[in-house]
Amino acid sequence: MVEDSYVSRKRSLSVVVDYDRKMYLFGGWLINNEYTNDMFILDTINLSWSSLNATVPMVNYGATLLPNKNIIYIGMVYLYDTINDKWSIKKTSGPSIPSKRYGLSVVLGLDGKQVIIFGGKENTIINPKKSLYNLNINTFEWSIPNVSGGISKSRYYHKAHVIGKYMVISFGMGYNKSIESDILLLDINNNNEYKWTSIFDPSTPPSPSSPFLPSLRPSTNPKTLSRITPAAMAGAIIGTLFDVILLSFGSYFLYKWNKNNQNKKHITRTILIPHSYSNC
Structure with a gap:
């Protein structure tokens, strides 16, 4: 359990x-x-908390787990080594570097060699042509992938997961909910060309050249609900709700633990930073 912390x-x-x-x-x-630089870990099996070293404060960032058990945080590009409890910051390069943004999503590509970011917000909503980027996690070079199937409008404060061969983007802000689907589907099976689609085919596995299935949690997507099966829509909603449940579960235990420790010494590890902190 975490000791002497608030x-x-x-x-x-x-x-x-x-x-x-x-x-x-x-x-x-x-x-x-205030923005915090705390890192807390909840062991969901033993229902115990621990506290680890943290780097600078971050908020409204994107994050995902990598094959080497590092967590990549994208606002700045930070890596957290979950095995050795070490932080590092990575300098990135490339012909196409994303602008400063927050409220974006991050998933690991099917080949386990790159992460894909989508959306986010600057002072205004991101241009759809500049909403999707790849980051090679070996060279840390940015690139804009080739995409077919039309350009989906960017959004922010959304969720994204990988289900089968799809990057599933759900809900968020920045789109017209009366005429646009809450769920977007991006077929990421072919690294040479991603494809926006409105058809979710759960029976089609990723290609043999993409053996790494990174996502621990689901979600789903498309642009036209009429083309999406009830099962696909259910998967997207369940995936998003799973995130909410996890966060609510953690918040509940934080609250209960906090109530039991109000009489202990309080140690706050917070640093004030500008609201527009996140940048790539």
Whole structure:
């Protein structure tokens, strides 16, 4: 259990669950408008908390687990080594580097060699042609993938997961909910060309050249609901709800633990930073 610390309720953070079912909660925004650099881990099997070293504060970032058990945080590009409890910052390069943004999503590509980011927000909504990027996690070079099937409008504060061969983007802000689907589907099976689609085919596995299936949690997507099966829509909603449940579950235990420790010495590890902190 965490000792002699004070954990406040937070928002604007992402939850990452590793292969050992440990839930990582990093940073976030306190209700008093402070950003934190705390890293707390909930062992969901033993229902115990631990506290680890953290780097600078981050909020409204994107994060995902990598094959080497590092967690990549994209606002700045930070790596957290879950095995050795070490942080590192990576300098990135490439012909196409994404602009400063927040409220984006990050997933691991099917080949396990790159992460895909989508959406986010600057002072305005991201241009659809600049909403989708790949980051090679070996060279840390950015690129814009070739995409067919039309350009989906960018969004922010959404969720994204990998189901089968699809990057499933769900809900969020920045789109017209009366005429646009809450769910978007991006076929990422072919690294040479991604494809926006409105058809979800759960019977089609990823290609043999893409053996790494990174996602621990589901979600689903498309642009026209009429082309999506009830099962696909259910998968997307369940995936998003799973994230919400995980965060609610963690917040509940934070709250209960906090109530039991109010008389202990309080140690706050917060740093004030500008609201527009996140940048790639």
